[in-house]
Amino acid sequence: MQDDLHADCRIFEVRKSRFLRRSDEKEGDFFVLDTSDWVNVLALTGSRELLLVRQFRFGTEEFSLEPPGGVIEKGESPVLAGERELLEETGFTGMKSTLIGSVRPNPAIMSNRCHFLLVEGAEKTSDTSFDPHEELESVLVPLAELRNLAREGKITHSLALNAIFNLLLYLGE
Numbered sequence: 001m002q003d004d005l006h007a008d009c010r011i012f013e014v015r016k017s018r019f020l021r022r023s024d025e026k027e028g029d030f031f032v033l034d035t036s037d038w039v040n041v042l043a044l045t046g047s048r049e050l051l052l053v054r055q056f057r058f059g060t061e062e063f064s065l066e067p068p069g070g071v072i073e074k075g076e077s078p079v080l081a082g083e084r085e086l087l088e089e090t091g092f093t094g095m096k097s098t099l100i101g102s103v104r105p106n107p108a109i110m111s112n113r114c115h116f117l118l119v120e121g122a123e124k125t126s127d128t129s130f131d132p133h134e135e136l137e138s139v140l141v142p143l144a145e146l147r148n149l150a151r152e153g154k155i156t157h158s159l160a161l162n163a164i165f166n167l168l169l170y171l172g173e
Contacts, residue, residue, distance in 0.1 A: 003015050006031065017029070031109065034110075035112050037114070038159070042119065042163055043122035051138060053137065056134075064160070067164075069082065082115070086122075088130065091124050093123070093125045093126075094123070099115060103162055116162075116166045118170065
């Protein structure tokens with residue numbers, strides 16, 4: 001019905017929306033986080049190792065083991081954004097890139113999508129080029145160890161787990 005910008009927080013906006021429920025025409029205010037779409041990159045080497053990053057996350061104030069990735073810039077495709085993020089964060093490039101899925105991170109309060117990009121034949125080809133506040137290191141993990149890392153609580157980022165689940169489904173693992 002009606003939207004008002006409630007807060008502009010650099011990486012997302014908080015929008016106050018007034019909705020009319022269709023079933024009984026009751027009105028209510030809801031807050032929605034509007035942010036750009038994201039991409040997580042599942043970079044597989046020729047020896048079936050998945051490239052992950054151990055990255056400091058400000059929300060939890062700890063390091064998180066997860067696929068490289070980031071924001072899809074305006075006018076950029078998920079594939080190009082994923083390839084750009086992979087190169088910037090890890091110095092890796094690949095032979096073939098395929099979108100294998102996407103999810104809604106939290107549709108109750110967020111408007112964006114997170115896309116999953118499989119990059120096959122990944123190898124280190126250049127130096128990294130981190131964003132100003134990024135702190136991370138690359139980690140190669142054998143594909144066969146991914147389930148154990150999740151089971152043991154070593155991968156806790158929900159979108160990382162979803163990306164890995166989509167990868168394993170795609171590969172038939």
